[in-house]
Amino acid sequence: MKPKPFGRIVAIIRRNWRSFCGVIREPKILTSTSSNFIFVPVDKRIPFIRIETRQYQQICGIKILVRIDCWPRDSRYPRGHYSRVIGESGDKETETNVLLLEHLIPHMEFSAQVLNCLPVEGDKWQPRIDDLSNRSDFRQECVVSVDPPGCTDIDDALHCKDLGNNQLEVGIHIADVTHFIRPGSAIDREAAERGTTVYLADRRIDMVPGLLSSNLCSLISGRERLSFSCVWKINSKTGEIYQTKFSKSIIQSRASLTYAEAQTRIDDPEDQGEIAQSLRRLNSLAKILRAKRIEKGALVLASANEIRFVEVESETAENELVILEKQALETNSMIEEFMLLANISVAEKIYEIFPELAVLRRHPKPAQSNFEELIVAARNRGFDINVSDGKSLSASLNSIHDPSNEHLNLLFRMITTRCMSQALYFCSGSLGSDPNLTFFHYGLASEIYTHFTSPIRRYADVLVHRLLSHAIDFEQQPPEFLCKRKITDICDHINMRNMNARRASRSSNELHSYLYVRNSREKCCHEKGHVFTIKNNALVIFIMHLSFEVVYMFGDGDQSMNDWQVDKDNGFVIHKPSNVRIRQFDPVQVELTVKPSALTSNFKKQIIVRLIDSKIF
Structure with a gap:
């Protein structure tokens, strides 16, 4: 196993503080005089923030915006202040505003100064x-x-x-x-x-x-x-x-x-x-x-x-x-x-x-190590991938075909896309x-x-x-x-x-995929997917219809982790009670339901996945 890069932080030159979206965590004990609360940011890389407010009843369970003020040396959490309400958690407009704010997307109306640069004739120009x-x-x-x-x-x-x-x-x-x-x-x-x-x-x-x-x-x-x-x-x-x-x-x-x-x-x-x-x-x-x-x-x-x-x-x-x-x-x-x-x-x-x-x-040409997952996945399906140059890689991808799985070539090209380095503008x-x-x-x-x-x-x-x-x-x-x-x-x-x-x-x-499942006219949403990645404790399943990945956790529902034998190196899992083997890229039928949570805007985690393949369940 290759050693991971190691480094040590020697100084913090400037705090990159900004406003954060999230919700107030419900306190264990709430009294009429309570004013100190823990704010949970939607970005899990950000620590909890301690805020002081008398408006808990008005802002509990909804998305708000909080800004960090300071981080005392003797405090586990930074201190901040509540600045404004974004909206109800799970609402489309609220969550769209959250993702725009969290990804630092400028989305305000154009200023009068900007609009004054437009032709005075307007649409009659x-x-x-x-x-x-x-x-x-x-x-x-x-x-x-x-x-x-x-x-x-x-x-x-x-x-x-x-x-x-x-x-x-x-x-x-x-x-x-x-x-x-x-x-x-x-x-x-x-x-x-x-x-x-x-x-x-x-x-x-x-x-x-x-x-x-x-x-x-x-x-x-x-x-x-x-x-x-x-x-x-x-x-x-x-x-x-x-x-x-x-x-x-x-x-x-x-x-x-x-x-x-x-x-x-x-x-x-x-x-x-x-x-x-x-x-x-x-x-x-x-x-x-x-x-x-x-x-x-x-x-x-x-x-x-x-x-x-x-x-x-x-x-x-x-x-x-x-x-x-x-x-x-x-x-x-x-x-x-x-x-x-x-x-x-x-x-x-x-x-x-x-x-x-x-x-x-x-x-830039991707590093050879970027292709390891692709090479292993291809080998497990009986294909050879030559990544020495773009022409060889292209020829290898063109050779991937399976009459029983019409989406196999597309899935391999999707994995290849993820192997690529990022294209960049430069002078x-x-x-x-x-x-x-x-x-x-x-x-x-x-x-x-x-x-x-x-x-x-x-x-x-x-x-x-x-x-x-x-x-x-x-x-x-x-x-x-x-x-x-x-x-x-x-x-x-x-x-x-x-x-x-x-x-x-x-x-x-x-x-929108989450909202589509949540608002399904039926109590649950049945979709066809393909096993995209095999993890030690889960299957990542790509739903073609939604262009969306969901995660099936081994042990969810009536299943036990012990019901599954995972062989990541060879690209398959075995459901031991039924002795059914599922390979990477195999098609599967899934049932999707939602479990809303105001504490996160990670909508993948709010979709509950159940395999409904009759061979297994």
């Missing part, structure tokens, strides 16, 4: 003549956008026309957010502070005000919109790029399609309209580009299926949550390929012009001479990469737009912006915000 100076005009091209249903922040649109001789002109048109967000303005500072739009299970927390995100910057069909375009001349048979051109532009999208609507147009042989033919050319070319990427070693990974929870009116007291699952269509992959290609092309351009200042995104001049720090993006098998295609929802893309605008001599940037230290600091901040946003999104999905 139209591009002026001087806005079009030096811009390419693509208003006559067959430009369309393809997005998830209900999308209002449309960042990107595409066009494709046949030039003859196996040549295509492909244009990627990205919302020109920097036209409205000037460097150093109040709205720029706010967008930089937020760093990213945060997508929760039932809503989004915008990085920029809605007038921009859902209107003036959104590439809505039928509206003239300012954009930043990347246009290639490409061989339609080989995917070879003959020419790349960047320009600020103006477009007027012909259609705002969903992935399903675009797929229908591609598949309908009777639809020979301009939009359908353009989409077919794009789809055919995307398949060629994808094959080339995978041949280079790009990985096709997976995470939990993307689902949305929609609240619908119910005759009962509480509205019903309905799950909308994301469909995997060719058009999803089609859009992804051209966004990746645009990001790579832009990365090459800004690094060429700004070798010390380019905002890039790297994905190209900040890596120094360390040979272990490279620009390489392991997952995409690309020597250089950035983010250009989503400036409405990512501040990194705003920085990249400004660099590219400067690089093509469209608009010079202020000298204080072209500073390696400043860009590095912003990248570090964005990385932190992205991490918090991912955690908040995951917590929101867990909350």
